[in-house]
Amino acid sequence: MVWTRFAAAALAGAGVASAAYSIATTDGIKKTAADVAWDLLQYYHGNESGQTPGILPGPPPNGDYYWWEAGAMWGTFIDYWKLTGDSTYNDLVTQAMLFQVGPDRDYRPPNYTASLGNDDQAFWGMSAMTAAENNFPNPPADQPQWLALAQAVFNTQASPEEHDDTCNGGLRWQIYLSNNGYDYKNSIANGCFFNLGARLARYTGNKTYAEWAEKTWDWVRGVGYMDDQYNIYDGGHVQHNCTDINRAQFSYNNAVYLLGAAFMYNYTNGSDKWREAIEGLADATIKTFFPDGVAYEIACEQGMTCTADMLSFKGYLHRWLATATQVAPILSEKILPVLKTSTEAAVSTCTGEANGRTCGFQWSKRQYDGSHGAGQQMNVLAAVSSLLIDQSPPPYTNMSGGTSKGDPLAGTNSRSTLNEPRQITGGDRAGAGILTILLIAAGVGTFGWMSTGV
Ligand SMILES: *[C@@H]1O[C@H](CO)[C@@H](O)[C@H](O)[C@H]1NC(C)=O
Ligand SMILES: *[C@@H]1O[C@H](CO)[C@@H](O)[C@H](O)[C@H]1NC(C)=O
Ligand SMILES: *[C@@H]1O[C@H](CO)[C@@H](O)[C@H](O)[C@H]1NC(C)=O
Ligand SMILES: *[C@@H]1O[C@H](CO)[C@@H](O)[C@H](O)[C@H]1NC(C)=O
Ligand SMILES: *[C@@H]1O[C@H](CO)[C@@H](O)[C@H](O)[C@H]1NC(C)=O
Ligand SMILES: *[C@@H]1O[C@H](CO)[C@@H](O)[C@H](O)[C@H]1NC(C)=O
Ligand SMILES: CC(=O)N[C@H]1CO[C@H](CO)[C@@H](O)[C@@H]1O
Numbered sequence: 001m002v003w004t005r006f007a008a009a010a011l012a013g014a015g016v017a018s019a020a021y022s023i024a025t026t027d028g029i030k031k032t033a034a035d036v037a038w039d040l041l042q043y044y045h046g047n048e049s050g051q052t053p054g055i056l057p058g059p060p061p062n063g064d065y066y067w068w069e070a071g072a073m074w075g076t077f078i079d080y081w082k083l084t085g086d087s088t089y090n091d092l093v094t095q096a097m098l099f100q101v102g103p104d105r106d107y108r109p110p111n112y113t114a115s116l117g118n119d120d121q122a123f124w125g126m127s128a129m130t131a132a133e134n135n136f137p138n139p140p141a142d143q144p145q146w147l148a149l150a151q152a153v154f155n156t157q158a159s160p161e162e163h164d165d166t167c168n169g170g171l172r173w174q175i176y177l178s179n180n181g182y183d184y185k186n187s188i189a190n191g192c193f194f195n196l197g198a199r200l201a202r203y204t205g206n207k208t209y210a211e212w213a214e215k216t217w218d219w220v221r222g223v224g225y226m227d228d229q230y231n232i233y234d235g236g237h238v239q240h241n242c243t244d245i246n247r248a249q250f251s252y253n254n255a256v257y258l259l260g261a262a263f264m265y266n267y268t269n270g271s272d273k274w275r276e277a278i279e280g281l282a283d284a285t286i287k288t289f290f291p292d293g294v295a296y297e298i299a300c301e302q303g304m305t306c307t308a309d310m311l312s313f314k315g316y317l318h319r320w321l322a323t324a325t326q327v328a329p330i331l332s333e334k335i336l337p338v339l340k341t342s343t344e345a346a347v348s349t350c351t352g353e354a355n356g357r358t359c360g361f362q363w364s365k366r367q368y369d370g371s372h373g374a375g376q377q378m379n380v381l382a383a384v385s386s387l388l389i390d391q392s393p394p395p396y397t398n399m400s401g402g403t404s405k406g407d408p409l410a411g412t413n414s415r416s417t418l419n420e421p422r423q424i425t426g427g428d429r430a431g432a433g434i435l436t437i438l439l440i441a442a443g444v445g446t447f448g449w450m451s452t453g454v
Contacts, residue, residue: 021347021357023384026391030084032347033385035357037080037089040073040377046099047092054096056374059115064308065374067112068120070096072312075127076378079319082134083385083392090137097131098143100124104414105144106152108175117173117181118157122192125153129199132404133395147203147404152411154196158212159412167242170219173235185242186235187225187253190216195260202267202327203397204406210267213260217277220257230284232257248299252313254285255320262324262331278324282334289317293341294364295383301362304371311361312375315382318342322386326394336390343383350380 021032043065046053056070057063077093080086102109107124108116128149130136139145144152156162162171166185173189174182197213200206223242226232232253236242258281265274289296295314300306318339325332342363349360352368359380360369396402 043374054100071124118189147406155411166238191256198260198263259320262328266327315379322389
């Protein structure tokens with residue numbers, strides 16, 4: 001037994017050197033990205049008969065993945081196509097993105113109400129925005145269009161019923177009164193709304209979006225979720241005027257705000273406010289989330305308490321930092337070198353499992369750590385394809401060749417959320433939302449982090 005295990009480990013070790021990917025050349029990057037993309041898709045079964053198009057296995061307890069994560073995955077595939085030019089999966093992506101729009105074409109499909117936060121919805125909206133910004137092939141005219149979908153998500157979240165006076169403003173985490181977390185106002189929900197607003201402002205030139213984005217940013221600063229050193233904390237509860245701040249920090253928060261701020265910087269032609277914001281936020285993000293130049297999920301990585309959600313954050317970190325350099329080239333010098341060292345570490349973990357190339361999560365170990373899943377695979381796909389960022393055109397706008405058709409009123413007739421009649425089952429409660437579990441784990445992670453002083 002002991003001998004067998006030792007022998008197996010030795011064999012696996014021998015496989016490491018020969019199997020690890022090379023990302024030294026553009027061809028090597030494309031080949032690596034193609035393999036990693038293929039391996040990621042093995043987690044997807046939505047195009048098989050009897051399965052639901054668009055989603056990864058879930059939501060829990062029916063599988064590992066909440067509804068939002070597939071939305072994030074399609075965005076990763078859109079960036080993959082943009083960066084590598086490989087259109088193999090474009091039809092699959094389009095089918096998935098359109099199947100999940102829901103009856104009001106606003107990414108609030110009733111099937112997923114029980115786990116539907118504003119952030120969950122917005123991840124699909126941001127992927128639609130990425131499609132619009134990159135001229136991803138437009139859907140047939142009788143189908144919802146990318147830009148209109150992003151606008152629909154934005155408009156449903158800008159609706160007056162989503163904005164109350166508790167905590168001086170801001171968006172709640174959960175959309176539906178009946179969900180756990182409706183009383184929580186957090187950084188990610190507001191960050192996604194900010195991000196979409198900034199990008200819609202730049203794409204359409206409509207200043208209403210920019211006003212919302214700026215107001216949201218100012219609120220997040222004002223309430224103390226983002227401090228003067230640009231640390232971003234998870235959130236707080238309305239019954240405490242949002243002062244009971246959970247101080248866990250997650251890399252996707254930094255990424256979503258940095259990308260949004262970079263778009264605001266671009267939209268305002270490089271204004272001082274947004275230049276200061278992006279420089280401060282980029283420095284803080286690199287310091288906190290790239291110790292020794294390798295992406296590290298500080299709240300949960302050390303003890304490996306990361307949830308399936310958290311296991312995917314490094315991918316957004318890499319993609320959105322990369323894209324930020326396209327609209328704010330002053331960030332390139334800071335960001336691109338660290339994305340490179342981080343990606344080198346990332347691919348060195350891709351030597352696992354039976355196929356000898358499955359990617360792990362703890363990149364700084366520089367070897368496969370036994371952890372695998374859609375998040376782990378998506379992180380590496382994001383990191384590797386983002387190495388090609390300076391060889392691909394910056395996001396388009398309506399004025400610079402963007403072809404996606406918008407509808408400024410999309411989502412404004414969506415059904416009301418507060419009165420949505422529904423039965424809550426035990427299963428619903430257990431499955432409610434990406435951050436319910438996240439908060440529990442965050443408590444653990446924060447504790448570990450404070451007690452070890454990392
Ligand atoms: C689903 O899509 C993948 C990736 O394009 C493809 O390899 C697979 O054959 C498809 N499955 C079905 C049943 O169409
Ligand atoms: C909603 O669930 C039903 C029943 O499982 C399924 O047939 C349908 O395709 C699902 N719709 C979406 C958008 O996932
Ligand atoms: C700008 O956006 C706002 C908010 O969605 C919308 O009400 C308004 O009609 C838009 N204006 C134009 C000119 O499209
Ligand atoms: C709630 O916090 C805000 C700052 O975010 C502050 O301006 C306001 O006065 C506080 N309200 C109460 C009732 O304490
Ligand atoms: C940015 O500059 C362009 C071109 O000079 C101008 O049309 C636009 O109004 C400016 N935008 C802002 C937000 O100042
Ligand atoms: C805005 O983005 C464009 C790329 O679309 C870039 O050429 C330009 O330099 C950016 N503006 C600023 C102020 O960085
Ligand atoms: C080049 C350009 O301005 N294209 C479109 C921008 O958006 C408006 C409003 O949706 C369209 O009418 C323009 O054709």
